[in-house]
Amino acid sequence: MCGIVGYVGKRDSADVLVDALKKLEYRGYDSAGIAVFEDNKIKVAKSKGKLKDLIQKMDTEGKPQGTAGIGHTRWATHGEPSDINSHPHSGAKVTLVHNGIIENYKELKDFLVKQGRDFLSDTDTEVVAQLLDYYYAKIKEPISAIIETTQELRGSFALGIVFEDYPNTVYAVRRESPLIVGIGQGENFIASDVPAIIKYTKDYYLLEHDEIAVLSPNGVEVFDSHSQPIEKELKTADWDVDAVGKCGYPHYMIKEINEQPTAIRNTVTPRIKDGMPCLEECNITPEMLRGIRNIFIVACGTAMHSGMVGKYVIEELARTAVTVDIASEFRYRNPIIGEGDLIIIVSQSGETADSLAAMRLAKEKGAKTLAIVNAMGSTIAREADMLIYTHAGPEISVASTKAYMVQLSVMYLFAFELAYAKGQIDEDKLKYYTSKLLETSERVADVIAQTTELSQKISTKLVTADSLLYIGRGLDYALSMEGSLKLKEISYIHSESYAAGELKHGTISLITPEMPVIAVATQSALFEKTVSNIKEVKARGAKVIMICQEGCDISPDIANYVLRVPAFEEILLPMLVCVPLQLIAYYTSVQRGNDVDQPRNLAKSVTVE
Ligand code: AGP
Numbered sequence: 001m002c003g004i005v006g007y008v009g010k011r012d013s014a015d016v017l018v019d020a021l022k023k024l025e026y027r028g029y030d031s032a033g034i035a036v037f038e039d040n041k042i043k044v045a046k047s048k049g050k051l052k053d054l055i056q057k058m059d060t061e062g063k064p065q066g067t068a069g070i071g072h073t074r075w076a077t078h079g080e081p082s083d084i085n086s087h088p089h090s091g092a093k094v095t096l097v098h099n100g101i102i103e104n105y106k107e108l109k110d111f112l113v114k115q116g117r118d119f120l121s122d123t124d125t126e127v128v129a130q131l132l133d134y135y136y137a138k139i140k141e142p143i144s145a146i147i148e149t150t151q152e153l154r155g156s157f158a159l160g161i162v163f164e165d166y167p168n169t170v171y172a173v174r175r176e177s178p179l180i181v182g183i184g185q186g187e188n189f190i191a192s193d194v195p196a197i198i199k200y201t202k203d204y205y206l207l208e209h210d211e212i213a214v215l216s217p218n219g220v221e222v223f224d225s226h227s228q229p230i231e232k233e234l235k236t237a238d239w240d241v242d243a244v245g246k247c248g249y250p251h252y253m254i255k256e257i258n259e260q261p262t263a264i265r266n267t268v269t270p271r272i273k274d275g276m277p278c279l280e281e282c283n284i285t286p287e288m289l290r291g292i293r294n295i296f297i298v299a300c301g302t303a304m305h306s307g308m309v310g311k312y313v314i315e316e317l318a319r320t321a322v323t324v325d326i327a328s329e330f331r332y333r334n335p336i337i338g339e340g341d342l343i344i345i346v347s348q349s350g351e352t353a354d355s356l357a358a359m360r361l362a363k364e365k366g367a368k369t370l371a372i373v374n375a376m377g378s379t380i381a382r383e384a385d386m387l388i389y390t391h392a393g394p395e396i397s398v399a400s401t402k403a404y405m406v407q408l409s410v411m412y413l414f415a416f417e418l419a420y421a422k423g424q425i426d427e428d429k430l431k432y433y434t435s436k437l438l439e440t441s442e443r444v445a446d447v448i449a450q451t452t453e454l455s456q457k458i459s460t461k462l463v464t465a466d467s468l469l470y471i472g473r474g475l476d477y478a479l480s481m482e483g484s485l486k487l488k489e490i491s492y493i494h495s496e497s498y499a500a501g502e503l504k505h506g507t508i509s510l511i512t513p514e515m516p517v518i519a520v521a522t523q524s525a526l527f528e529k530t531v532s533n534i535k536e537v538k539a540r541g542a543k544v545i546m547i548c549q550e551g552c553d554i555s556p557d558i559a560n561y562v563l564r565v566p567a568f569e570e571i572l573l574p575m576l577v578c579v580p581l582q583l584i585a586y587y588t589s590v591q592r593g594n595d596v597d598q599p600r601n602l603a604k605s606v607t608v609e
Contacts, residue, residue, distance in 0.1 A: 001603045002087075002099035003027045003073040004179065005196050006160040006170040008215045009187025013037075014045075014063045017071035020189070020196040021051055023244055026252070026396040027192070028603030029073035030081035035088040035095045036069035040167045042095045046086040067217075068168040070160035070190075072097035075603050078105070079122025089126040091117075091133020093164045098125040099192060100156035100177035101608050108152065128153065132161065142166060143227050146173055146212055150225070156353070156607065160190050172213040177607055178351050178378065181205040181213045181220055183234065188215040193375075193605075194237045195244040195394050202240075205232040206377045235377060243393045251596045253397035253490070257582050258448060260405045264441040264575070266391035267406040268413065272438065275431040277417040283386040284370070284414075289421035293340035295322045296367075298330045298358045300606065302400040302485060303346040303407060308478035309574045310344070310411035316571065317419035317433075327354035328609070331361050341367040344414075348395055348403035349605040350378025357609075359384060372410050374403050388414070397597045398604045399490050401582050404482060405444070408575050412437050436569040440576070447565050447579040455583035458545055458561055462487075462584070463591045465516050468495035471503065471537075472520035473530050479574045480520050483581035490589035490599045500533035513541035518584070520547045522565070522573045527552070534558055545584075547577055 003024030007016045017034045032054045033046025043064035047054040051073070058064075072087035078101075079085040087097040102108070105124035112130050113119075119126055131152065136145040142163050150157075156176030163171070172179055172190045182189030182197035182204045189197045190213065194204065207213055210225040222232050249255035271277055295314060297307030304326055311322040325335070327345075331354060337343065343362035347355045350373040359369050359380060371384030374392050381387055390406035416433050419425045425433070462468065468487065470480035480497035487495050498507055500519070511517070517537050521530040527548075538544055538558060546559035549567045565576045589596045 001027055001075045001605050001607045003029065003192045003196070004070070004097050004099050004158055004160045004190065006070040006172060006190035006215065007187065008068040008168055008170050008217050009184065010067055010217065011187065012065070013067050013069040014058065014065070017069055018051060018055060019199070020191060021071050021073050023195040024073055024192055025051065025598060026398060026604045027073065027075070028398060028598060029075050031074045031076070031083070031086035032072065033086045033088055033097070034064065034069055034071040035162055036064035036066040037162065037167045038064050038066045042090070042162055042164050044088050044090065044095065046083060046088065048081050048083050048086060068162070068170060070095070070097050070162055070170060072160070077101055077608060078124045085121045085123050087125055089121060089123060089129040091130045092137070094129055094133040094136055094161065096125070096129050096132065096159050096161040098128055099158040099607065102128060102153055102157065103155035104153070128157065128159065136163065142171055143212055143214070143223055146171060147225055147227065150175065150210060158192065168216065170215040172207065172215070173210065174207050175209045176379070179207045181207055181215065181222070183220060186217055188217065188220050190215065195396065198237055198244055199241055202237040204235055204237070206235060239393050244396060251397065253399050253401060253586050253596050256395055256397055256402045257579070257586065259393065260402045260448070260579070261441040261445040263392040263402045263406050264409050264444060267409050268437055268441070271413055272434060276420070276427070276434055277413045279388065279413065279417055282388045284417070286421040289418050291340065292320060292342045292418070295320055295342050295344060296325055296330070296335070296337060296362070297322060297344045297346065298325045298327050298362070299346035299355055300327050300352050302404045302482060303348060303355070305478065305482040305485065306404055306407035306411060307344070307346055308481055309408055309475060310415065312475045312478055313411055313415045313571060314418060317415050317424060318422050319424050320418060320422065325358070327352065327358040331358045337362060337365050337367045339366045342370060343367045344370045344372060345380055345384065346372045346407050347380050348374045348400055350375040350380040351605050351607050353607050353609050356380050356383070372407055374406070398599055398602050399486055399585070399596070405575060405578065408578070409437065409440070412572065433569070436572055440572055443566055443568055443576055444579060447576045451563055451565065451580040452583055454561070454563055455580045456587045458563070459584050459587035459591060461543065462493065462516055462588050465493055465514070467515055468493060469507070469510070469515060469517045470495060470497040470520070471500040471517060471533060473500050473526040474523050475571070475574055476520035476522055476526070476530065479577055479581065480518070482578060483518060483520070483585070486582055486585035487588060489602060490585055490594060490596055491592055492594065492600070493588065500530050503533060504536065508536065508540065511537050511540040511542050513543065515542060516545065517542045518545045518547070519559070520577060522547065522549055522577055523570055531558065547580060549573070
């Protein structure tokens with residue numbers, strides 16, 4: 001979704017803004033722009049397309065010169081991607097950039113048109129610029145004008161604002177959409193996310209709803225919605241510039257796949273005490289666990305798929321019923337939840353609009369909420385009753401890999417502790433599972449080393465396919481869902497995941513020699529059954545790629561390719577098997593010449609419904 005940056009200091013602000021926007025490219029966008037104070041006038045440069053198009057335009061038409069300004073990458077919602085619809089948008093004295101959606105923009109626009117104001121673009125953002133300009137013309141004071149304006153807005157917004165009468169000062173305000181204020185030495189920043197500014201400073205404030213920040217080179221002041229100054233707690237990012245660079249890898253996605261062993265270690269190790277999971281610092285106590293009636297795991301996309309694995313594991317070990325819900329469905333289906341129920345919200349970004357709304361609904365209905373979140377200080381993290389941070393570090397590639405891996409690791413930690421609290425497993429078993437979970441970090445490193453070459457080779461066979469099927473049973477089916485999503489989002493090849501036993505009830509009619517089938521068969525109890533299903537598709541001409549454990553006896557006529565992962569504790573195998581699925585998707589995308597890290601139409605952080 002849209003990215004916002006702002007800068008005040010001594011450097012060439014156009015350069016800083018573009019550089020910071022590059023670090024937000026992962027969020028997905030289709031146009032970009034900046035506004036800079038040049039000789040006390042606001043000069044705007046904006047362009048449809050990528051940042052390189054904006055840079056090219058500034059090379060030919062002139063780059064705004066100055067040391068303070070705001071910048072934006074836009075992911076179109078209101079109006080097509082075009083130069084006119086790109087941000088910044090302006091009124092007579094006000095220029096701003098916006099992330100979010102203004103739900104009542106039409107009625108505000110009608111009001112402003114009646115006041116004689118003209119509009120150039122189709123965006124809701126220009127309405128905010130004109131409304132702020134309208135109030136500023138009346139009040140002639142920025143903070144009060146911002147407060148009057150934001151009181152009228154319905155929806156979500158993070159705004160970076162400059163007023164022509166206040167050169168070298170940047171204003172910022174937010175509601176729902178994320179925004180941080182970076183604190184440097186003689187320079188200050190605003191940004192949608194920490195990666196944009198980490199090169200310049202690790203220190204930042206998290207802006208709360210309706211707080212207004214005023215940035216000058218010498219300092220930052222923050223005011224509440226009654227214009228009262230407030231003290232903010234200074235946060236410090238605990239990762240460095242390397243975490244947001246490619247570090248020699250051709251794409252963020254493959255870098256992040258390779259970071260998975262470290263991410264698992266960082267997430268699991270601090271939660272182990274005396275060989276057992278200990279989630280007390282996350283407010284998860286054995287008493288609370290014993291009181292849980294039903295569990296709902298609610299999330300979107302890949303995060304939801306981690307919940308699918310979680311369901312199988314929790315139900316198997318803790319014998320507690322788990323429903324997995326897509327957040328956008330959950331929030332509108334009047335779910336039957338209440339006291340005694342636990343709603344687990346899983347989110348890498350912690351800002352996904354549907355997941356956040358689902359969590360708020362669950363709270364309203366009296367259920368307890370537990371968030372599993374990667375982004376520190378994000379809205380979901382801040383609003384949940386209980387919180388387990390995953391420590392994957394920043395995930396830049398739109399296709400989630402390491403965040404999924406650590407979401408799985410937390411699902412296991414939680415399932416083990418719940419099973420123990422409910423008396424379903426004894427201490428020995430708990431310690432055994434925990435030790436195996438700790439071992440996954442090494443095993444995942446082995447799998448990356450052992451399966452990269454074959455995954456690359458397999459991807460050469462998939463590159464021309466129009467459509468693919470992923471099949472599996474039980475945990476393997478849950479995993480297939482993620483394999484299929486990963487492939488389609490970055491290779492643009494259609495694929496579906498299917499419960500292997502369900503094929504013959506309809507979907508098998510699709511099978512032809514042109515439709516490759518990726519069959520995941522790692523669970524001994526279901527192995528023979530899945531093999532029978534594989535034979536059914538093989539008999540109809542499908543090319544089969546089979547993923548199984550080392551040591552499995554597979555006759556040559558069953559599969560065209562067999563990808564083996566080390567034999568391991570079976571319930572934990574999804575953490576190993578997701579690696580070749582990620583690698584197959586990655587190499588297929590690379591071979592098709594796609595933009596691996598920023599696939600078309602997608603955004604990293606989906607902050608709109
Ligand atoms: C994953 O590869 C996708 N980009 C997407 O499905 C993602 O997992 C989903 O949008 C949820 O995002 P979140 O984890 O930030 O809430």
